[in-house]
Structures are given as C-alpha cells and as structure tokens.
Amino acid sequence: MGRFWRLWAGAMVCLALLGWHDGLGHFELPSIGNRILNPCPQDSVPNERAVTPEQTGVQKVFKGLDFGSCRHDECWSSGSLLFGAVTGDWHGSSGQGRCTCVSCILSLFLLAMWPWRINDKNDPYTARTSSGTEPLDPNALYRVAVGEMREGVAVVDTRTFHIEFANPALADILGMATSDELRGLSFLDFLSGPERERIVASLHQTRSRKKAPRRVYTACKKTGELIWLEVFICRESKADGDSRRWLLVSDVTSCKRSQEHNQYQARLLRDVDDAIIATDMDFHILSWNEAAERMYGWAASEVVGREVKDIVPVSVDGMTRGELRGKILDQGKWRGQAHHMTRNGRELTVDWSISTLFDAADKPVGIVAINRDITEHVRAKRELDEAHQRLLTILNGLDEAVCVVDIETHQVLFANRYAQEFFGAEMTGRPCWEVPREGCCELEGFCSHHPPKDGEAEDTGPHRFERQDSVRGEWWDVQVRTIDWMNGRVGRLEIATNITQRKAMEMELHARGQRYRELADLLPQPVFEIAMDGTISFANRSALSSFGYTEGELAGGLHLLEVIAPKDRERVEEAMRMASVTNQFEGGFELDVARKDGSLFPVAVYVNRIVQDGRLVGVRGILLDITDRKRTEAELLNMQRLESLAILAGGIAHDFNNLLMVIMGNISMAQMYAQPDEAVHRLLGDAENASIRAKDLAYKLLTFSKGGAPIKKVTALQGLIQDAASFALSGGNVKPRWDIAEDLWLTDCDPLQIHQVVSNLVMNAREAMPDGGLVRVAAHNVDAAREPGLSSKTGRYIKLGITDHGVGIAQEHIH
The missing domain is CATH 3.30.450.20 (PAS domain)
Incomplete structure (x- = not known):
C-alpha cells in the first residue's frame, strides 16, 4: 500500500512539474522539467557529474540527470513522452552519440519511486518523523532542483516584468555574477524594442491558457554580447493568478549559430x-x-x-x-x-x-x-595551345628578328629563330647586354640595352627608325613598342627587318628621281603633276618662275584653281570630274592661267594620266606659253586685213588719180581764159595746188597698196620740211620758228613719207598748244661717229627736231 501511494505521489509531482498539454495526452515542458525530456541534436552536453553517496533526496535525482541545453523539437511531438520512439543526434565534448526519450520515462519513474514523506510506517522518512525528526520540505526540494538546473528559471511580475526570483543559471545566461543581482530588474531590459512587444504578447496568451508557445528572442547580456534566448511562459498554479508568471529561459546562441552555420553549409553545397x-x-x-x-x-x-x-x-x-x-x-x-x-x-x-x-x-x-x-x-586550353603553336611557327618563319625584353630587368623573354641566328647565340633568359655580338652585328637600338643606371627611366616607345649595321653594313628597319606580357610583366617588343635591298632600291629611285627633277628643271617649259583632288604635287623650276611661286609655297599646298583664270575654272573642274569618273584624262587644250600677282597669260596644256594599280591618281603635263604665238597670229590677221585694205586703196587711188587728171586739166584750161592779175586766176591757182596735193594723197594710197615700201630718191629736205610744217600750221594761231642749217645735206629718202612724218609731228605740237605759241622746227647735219646715243656708229645723218611749249602728255597716258 505504501508503494502505491509513493507511485501516485511521484506521478502528481511530475505532472505538477511538467504540466498538462491541451492535446490528446501530449506532455510538453512548461516548467523546470522540460529540458529533461528534450534532447538536442546539435549542442547538448551530457551531464557527466558523478552522483556522490552524500547527495540524497530529489537533489540526487536532478544531479544525475541531464539539464543541458537540449532542444530537440521532435521530443515535443505527440506521443513522444509515452512511447519514447523519437531519436536524435546530440553532440557533446566527447564526440558523437545517441539519446532517446527513454530518459523522460526514466525521470518520471525515478521521481515516482523516490521515498517521498508519506505516512508509511515502513518508510524511514516517516519513521524519522515519528521519532521527532523534521519532515523533508517539498519546497526545499523544489528550490534545490531549480537551482541545479542549467536552464534559467525566473518568476516575473506580469505588469512590469520585474524579476522576483531567478536561479543561478539565468544569472549566468544574462552575464550577471549572482541571481540576487537580477531581482528587481525588468526582464524586458535585456530585450530590444520589437522583442519586448513579442514577449508581452506571449505573456498575454497565458491569461487565457496556462502556457504560451516557446519562442526565441534576441537579447543582450550585461557585457553587451548579443545572444538568443528561448523563453517559455506559464502559470504554475491558479494560486499565482495573473500577477506572476514563470519563465523558463534557455541560451540557444550556440544552437542558433550552429543552425546558421549548417544552413550556410547547406546553401554552399546547394549553390x-x-x-x-x-x-x-x-x-x-x-x-x-x-x-x-x-x-x-x-x-x-x-x-x-x-x-x-x-x-x-x-x-x-x-x-x-x-x-x-x-x-x-x-x-x-x-x-x-x-x-x-x-x-x-x-x-x-x-x-x-x-x-x-x-x-x-x-x-x-x-x-x-x-x-x-x-x-x-x-x-579552350587545347585551342590556346594550338594557337600558341601556330603563332610560334609563324614567328619562327618570319624573315625578321623578333624579341621581347622585360622592361625592368632587360631580360630576354622571347626571341624567334631569326633573332637567334641573327645574334648567333641563345638569348632567352639572358639580359640584353650579355648577348654576345662579336663579329655578328652591331645594330644600335635593337636589343642593345646597357645595364641600367641609377635613376635612369626606360623609354617605352613606340618608336620606329632605320639603322645600319656597323659590322655587316646591312640596313634594318627597327620597330619598338611596349606590350603587356604574361604574369603581369611588361615587355618591350622589338622587331628588326632587313631592308638592305629596299634601301638600295630607294637610293636608286631617289637618284633617278633627282636626275629626272634636274632634267625637268632644265626644261624651259613648265612641267607639273596634279593629284585628283586638285593639289599641285610637283612643279619644275620653270613653272614656279612662270607663275611667281616658291617651292615652300608649293609644298604648303597649292591648288590647281588658284592658277587658273576665273573664266576657265568651271571648264577645268568639269574636266577633272569627268576624269575621276571615266578614268581617262588625255590630250591638249588652251586656256588662260593666272600668275601669283593676278596677271593672266595664255598657255597650251598637254597632259597624260598617272595610273597606280589600275586607278587614275592624277595627271602630269607640260605648259607652253603661247603669248608670242597669239601676238603673231594677231599681227598676221592684221596684215591680212591690211592686204585687203591695200588692194582696195590701190583701186581707189587709180580711180582718184584719173579724176584728178580731169580736174587739173580743166583748171589749166580755165586759167587760159583769166588774166594773171585777176582774182579768178589766183583761185584757180589755189585749186591747182590742192589738186597737186590730192595727187600726192593718191600716191600715198598706191604706196600703201604696195605694202608701204618707201620710194627713195635724192631729196633736198630744207624746202620739204618748211612746206610740210607751213601746211600743217596754216589757219591757226601757232607760228613756226625755223632752225634749219643752210648747208643741209641731200638725203636718199621717200619725200612723201618724210613729208607725212613732219606734218604729223607739227600737227601734234599745234594741238598741244591750244592757246597759240611757237613751234621750233630744227634740222642739222650729224656724223654718227661723233653723236652719242645712235644705234649706228658710222654714216652721215640729218637730225630733225620738232619742239613745242605745250602742256605735254599726262603721266598716266605715257604708257
């Protein structure tokens, strides 16, 4: 009977400690006993503390069981307490192991079988009571059990959350030295703002039911360390009312971090x-x-x-x-x-x-x-290797020396086969200045660096230059530039091409070009070359002289239209445009061109095409100055016109002379019927003299019709000069002043032409003096040997001079 009551009392204590779930026979852990039944698969540490013979009572039971941080969620599932069928992994300091919920049933059994103080005469505790010994206080056992728990336990006020009771585990969780320091503090002070609202809401749930679900909150220890707490809120009995609540607090920080770490590893494995x-x-x-x-x-x-x-x-x-x-x-x-x-x-x-x-x-x-x-x-690596091999084959097949030199150490990083043969030595991996050159070459600027000096900067290029090998006499075209090499190194790429043959051809072409230029400069005609865009690319010395330009102005860019007369520019532009379309530009034509000073002169242009690769790139040609030809053609045209006029003048002269013969005959007959002292006789004499002069005019027309050739005869000029001057000054206010030598020599001349010359000169003098005056008419004998300024130095001549005192010819009319 005593054993039965002990079983019944043990069951009641367990139910009081564990509480009753609202479900179908499902025990949860709302109070201090929950962690006994909740093995954690992540960070449980089995309680390995030994149970000593001195420990007695319920304290002995709790000391022997695990109150660690077990949080195995499956142990909360329905039926787990009754059947203990759910298993889980737990990790302790000693390695890996297994635990079951059998410990939950064992806990219930031990509590039920432990000798509680019940009136059983066979119970030694009852015997002690009968003998006067104080019975064991259940509250003391309760406090011992709570104090030994690794989980924090607290009793808080429902209005302020002030802690009225806390076990040492809670003080250790929150970073306090003792549990007494927690009394009077608000549990909310250890939580952040949003977490406070959540735990207050959970507390309100306990007003309608005995417990609230477990929840994890973020808290802060006294030291400021951030931790995660799992808090369970419940009412232990109706006596507590609504003024107090029990909090079961577990530090799940390590579990939380393990969970995050596991989630991270799971994501890592997944991603x-x-x-x-x-x-x-x-x-x-x-x-x-x-x-x-x-x-x-x-x-x-x-x-x-x-x-x-x-x-x-x-x-x-x-x-x-x-x-x-x-x-x-x-x-x-x-x-x-x-x-x-x-x-x-x-x-x-x-x-x-x-x-x-x-x-x-x-x-x-x-x-x-x-x-x-x-x-x-x-x-990709196979393709890269193949590309590398192809590139290496190409580089080794070049007839050019190719080297790559480290820009800092001057170490040869690469040298193709031609470069190896060029220097006659293995180069790769050696500094440039250590590559032997005796008897092979001496090419300045190609792989010929000297050892670097302190503070000397490397010239990174790019550069291109031509050098002659001072040993072999060969010419090389050298290209140098900086490139990015492998492994972050910077290299100096150097390529040397043997251009000895090309140099010889260039020198020969240059010599030929110089000869051709000298020949072109010797030509008296302008020679030119014009690109299809109209730029004059070449002009010989005669062309520059003819147009007034210098070689510098030609090199600076001289356009074709600048030397073409405005009236011919459109025609030239059309010819150049058609040439670019038809690829043809040949033949000759005439046009007017302009000198630098703006003056124009006519030229004949003869051009031919400049073709490169089957394409018209320009024209070259020669200019002929046809100014003299144009003048000769004009003179010839005038002569043809004069010949026609001479023929006409000859016919008129013959007809006019025949008429004069009739007139003069009639005048002579009329004079026979008039007395010499009569006025009629004098008038008929004047008419006869005029007819004689008219006869001279007819004679001039005949002379013109014969081409103007003078009809020379020995003539005394004194009377001829006076007659011509007097005739020209007759009827005006200008009078002659004679200065004619009395011993004037006879001359062999055409008297009519001399008469015409004197008459014209005197008439010009008369017109120069509209207000009247004197005209000096002079004629003197001259010996050419004694008279300076004559074109002839021998012979005798008559010097004729007509001098007036008029205003003269204006300066702008001199030319």
Missing part, C-alpha cells in the same frame, strides 16, 4: 558549381547535390542507393577502373582528369578529386568525390 557525390565504401551513392544533377542529368532521387558505375561511366587515361579503385582504397585520395559520361551520352572532361572519409576510430566509412566540369576549359 556550388562542382558536383559533390558521397558514397559508402562499396561505392553506393549516399548524397548527390544539385550541381551533380545539372552536370550528369540524373535527379538525386534516381541515383541514391545505386552504385556509381551504373550512373556515371568513368574512364581515366592510362588506368583501368580496377587500378583506380585500388589506388583510392590504398592511398585514401586521388586527383586527376577523367572522362565521365552523362545521362544523354555526352562525354565530359572532369577534374576528379576523391577522398576517403574516416570515423572517430580512423575506420573508413565512405568516399566523397568533387567533380568539376572542365570540358570547355580543356577545349
């Missing part, structure tokens, strides 16, 4: 691009991540439990499958390239890293393989 496959020692697949699904085309659900060789056919160059398996098992790891086959038959080149997993006893328990698809990498 990694490498296929990660885990198998047992018989190569049966245990784990198959998402990357493996993408790489091989098999879902994890399709491959787990199957052997790897059935899923991924593997081949390794130079190694059988059995050899590979033996090496993995013997060495514990292997890494290399392998060929894997996907589900759809596509072959992959894989970087395969295999490692063996060992347990705590150093026993192999599994194999993990990390497979990286390097198919594209291998293909």
Whole structure:
C-alpha cells in the first residue's frame, strides 16, 4: 500500500512539474522539467557529474540527470513522452552519440519511486518523523532542483516584468555574477524594442491558457554580447493568478549559430558549381547535390542507393577502373582528369578529386568525390595551345628578328629563330647586354640595352627608325613598342627587318628621281603633276618662275584653281570630274592661267594620266606659253586685213588719180581764159595746188597698196620740211620758228613719207598748244661717229627736231 501511494505521489509531482498539454495526452515542458525530456541534436552536453553517496533526496535525482541545453523539437511531438520512439543526434565534448526519450520515462519513474514523506510506517522518512525528526520540505526540494538546473528559471511580475526570483543559471545566461543581482530588474531590459512587444504578447496568451508557445528572442547580456534566448511562459498554479508568471529561459546562441552555420553549409553545397557525390565504401551513392544533377542529368532521387558505375561511366587515361579503385582504397585520395559520361551520352572532361572519409576510430566509412566540369576549359586550353603553336611557327618563319625584353630587368623573354641566328647565340633568359655580338652585328637600338643606371627611366616607345649595321653594313628597319606580357610583366617588343635591298632600291629611285627633277628643271617649259583632288604635287623650276611661286609655297599646298583664270575654272573642274569618273584624262587644250600677282597669260596644256594599280591618281603635263604665238597670229590677221585694205586703196587711188587728171586739166584750161592779175586766176591757182596735193594723197594710197615700201630718191629736205610744217600750221594761231642749217645735206629718202612724218609731228605740237605759241622746227647735219646715243656708229645723218611749249602728255597716258 505504501508503494502505491509513493507511485501516485511521484506521478502528481511530475505532472505538477511538467504540466498538462491541451492535446490528446501530449506532455510538453512548461516548467523546470522540460529540458529533461528534450534532447538536442546539435549542442547538448551530457551531464557527466558523478552522483556522490552524500547527495540524497530529489537533489540526487536532478544531479544525475541531464539539464543541458537540449532542444530537440521532435521530443515535443505527440506521443513522444509515452512511447519514447523519437531519436536524435546530440553532440557533446566527447564526440558523437545517441539519446532517446527513454530518459523522460526514466525521470518520471525515478521521481515516482523516490521515498517521498508519506505516512508509511515502513518508510524511514516517516519513521524519522515519528521519532521527532523534521519532515523533508517539498519546497526545499523544489528550490534545490531549480537551482541545479542549467536552464534559467525566473518568476516575473506580469505588469512590469520585474524579476522576483531567478536561479543561478539565468544569472549566468544574462552575464550577471549572482541571481540576487537580477531581482528587481525588468526582464524586458535585456530585450530590444520589437522583442519586448513579442514577449508581452506571449505573456498575454497565458491569461487565457496556462502556457504560451516557446519562442526565441534576441537579447543582450550585461557585457553587451548579443545572444538568443528561448523563453517559455506559464502559470504554475491558479494560486499565482495573473500577477506572476514563470519563465523558463534557455541560451540557444550556440544552437542558433550552429543552425546558421549548417544552413550556410547547406546553401554552399546547394549553390556550388562542382558536383559533390558521397558514397559508402562499396561505392553506393549516399548524397548527390544539385550541381551533380545539372552536370550528369540524373535527379538525386534516381541515383541514391545505386552504385556509381551504373550512373556515371568513368574512364581515366592510362588506368583501368580496377587500378583506380585500388589506388583510392590504398592511398585514401586521388586527383586527376577523367572522362565521365552523362545521362544523354555526352562525354565530359572532369577534374576528379576523391577522398576517403574516416570515423572517430580512423575506420573508413565512405568516399566523397568533387567533380568539376572542365570540358570547355580543356577545349579552350587545347585551342590556346594550338594557337600558341601556330603563332610560334609563324614567328619562327618570319624573315625578321623578333624579341621581347622585360622592361625592368632587360631580360630576354622571347626571341624567334631569326633573332637567334641573327645574334648567333641563345638569348632567352639572358639580359640584353650579355648577348654576345662579336663579329655578328652591331645594330644600335635593337636589343642593345646597357645595364641600367641609377635613376635612369626606360623609354617605352613606340618608336620606329632605320639603322645600319656597323659590322655587316646591312640596313634594318627597327620597330619598338611596349606590350603587356604574361604574369603581369611588361615587355618591350622589338622587331628588326632587313631592308638592305629596299634601301638600295630607294637610293636608286631617289637618284633617278633627282636626275629626272634636274632634267625637268632644265626644261624651259613648265612641267607639273596634279593629284585628283586638285593639289599641285610637283612643279619644275620653270613653272614656279612662270607663275611667281616658291617651292615652300608649293609644298604648303597649292591648288590647281588658284592658277587658273576665273573664266576657265568651271571648264577645268568639269574636266577633272569627268576624269575621276571615266578614268581617262588625255590630250591638249588652251586656256588662260593666272600668275601669283593676278596677271593672266595664255598657255597650251598637254597632259597624260598617272595610273597606280589600275586607278587614275592624277595627271602630269607640260605648259607652253603661247603669248608670242597669239601676238603673231594677231599681227598676221592684221596684215591680212591690211592686204585687203591695200588692194582696195590701190583701186581707189587709180580711180582718184584719173579724176584728178580731169580736174587739173580743166583748171589749166580755165586759167587760159583769166588774166594773171585777176582774182579768178589766183583761185584757180589755189585749186591747182590742192589738186597737186590730192595727187600726192593718191600716191600715198598706191604706196600703201604696195605694202608701204618707201620710194627713195635724192631729196633736198630744207624746202620739204618748211612746206610740210607751213601746211600743217596754216589757219591757226601757232607760228613756226625755223632752225634749219643752210648747208643741209641731200638725203636718199621717200619725200612723201618724210613729208607725212613732219606734218604729223607739227600737227601734234599745234594741238598741244591750244592757246597759240611757237613751234621750233630744227634740222642739222650729224656724223654718227661723233653723236652719242645712235644705234649706228658710222654714216652721215640729218637730225630733225620738232619742239613745242605745250602742256605735254599726262603721266598716266605715257604708257
């Protein structure tokens, strides 16, 4: 009977400690007993404290059980307390292990079987009471149990959350030295603003029911360290009313961080691009991540439990499958390239890293393989190697010396075959100045750096120059520029091309061009070359002289239209445009061109095409100044006109002379009928003299009709001069002043032409003196040997001079 009552009392204590869930027989842990029944799979630390013989009562039970930070969620599931069927992993300081909810049932059993103080005569505690000893206080046992718990326990005021009671575990969780420091403090002070609102809401839930769900809150220890707390709020009994609540507080920081770490590792395993496959020692697949699904085309659900060789056919160059398996098992790891086959038959080149997993006893328990698809990498590397080989073949096939020199150390990083033969020595890896050159070459500027001096800066180029080998006499075209080399190094690329033959041809062409230019400069005619854009590219010395330009002005850019007369520019532009379309420009034509000073002169242009690669690039030609020809043509035209006029004048002169003969005959007959002293006789004499002069006019017309050739005869000029001057001054206010030598020599001349000359000169003098005056008419004998300024130095001449005192000819009319 006593045993029955002890069982019943133990059950009641457990129910008081654990509380009753609203569900169907589902126990939860609202109070100090909850962590006994809640093993944690992550960070539980089994209580290894020994139970000493001195510890008695309920304290002995709680000291022997685990009150660690167990939070195994599955232990809260329905029926777990009754059946203890849920298991979980827990991690302690000693390694890995297993725990079950049997500990929950064991806890209930021990509490029920422990000798509570019930009126049982056979109970030693009852006997002690009967003998006068004080019975064991259940509240004391309760406080001992709460004090020994690793979980924090507190009693708080529902209005202010001030802590009225706290066990040492809670003080340790919140960073306080003792639990007494917590009394009077508000539990809300350890929580942030939003967390306070959440825990107050949870407290309000306990007003309608005995407990609130477990929740995790972010809190801050006294030291400022951020922690995570799992808080359970409940009412222990109706006596507490609404003024107090029990808080069961667990520090889940390590569990939270472990959970975050595990989640991070899970995301890492999920998001990694490498296929990660885990198998047992018989190569049966245990784990198959998402990357493996993408790489091989098999879902994890399709491959787990199957052997790897059935899923991924593997081949390794130079190694059988059995050899590979033996090496993995013997060495514990292997890494290399392998060929894997996907589900759809596509072959992959894989970087395969295999490692063996060992347990705590150093026993192999599994194999993990990390497979990286390097198919594209291998293909790209193969193409890069092929490109590198092609480039190397090309560089070694060049008839040019190619070197790459480190810009800092001057070490030769690369030299092609031609450069090796050029210097006659192995160059790669050596500083430039150490490459031997005796008897081979001395090419300044190509791979001929001297050892660097302090503070000397490297000239990075780019440069291009021509140098002559001072030993061989060969000419080289050298190109130097800075390039980015491998591994972050900066190199100086140097390329030397043998241009000895080209240089010889250039020198020959230059000599020929110089000869041709000298020949062109010797030509009296202008020679030119014009590009299709109208730029004058060449003009010889005669062309520059004819147009008034210098070689500097020609080099500065002289356009064709600048030397073409405005009236001919449109015609020239049209000719150049048609030439660019038809690719033809030949023949000759005439036009007017302009000198630099703006003066124009006519030229005849003869041009031919300049063709390069079948394309018209310009014209070259020669100019002929046709000014004299134009003048001669004008004179010839005038002569032709004069010949026609002479023929007409000859006919008129004959007809006029015949008429004069009739007139003069009639005048003579009339004079026979008039007396000499009569006025009629005098008038008839004047008419006869006029007729005689008219006869001279007819004689002049006949002379003109014969081409103006003078009819010379020996003539005394004194009377001829006076007669011509008097005739020209008759009827005016200008009088002659004679200065004629009395011994004037006879001359052989055409008297009519001399008469005409004197008459014209005197008439000009008369017109120059409209207000009247004197005209000096002088004639003297001159010996050419004694008279300066004459073109002839021998012979005798008569010097005739007509001098007037008029205003003269205006200066602007002189020319």
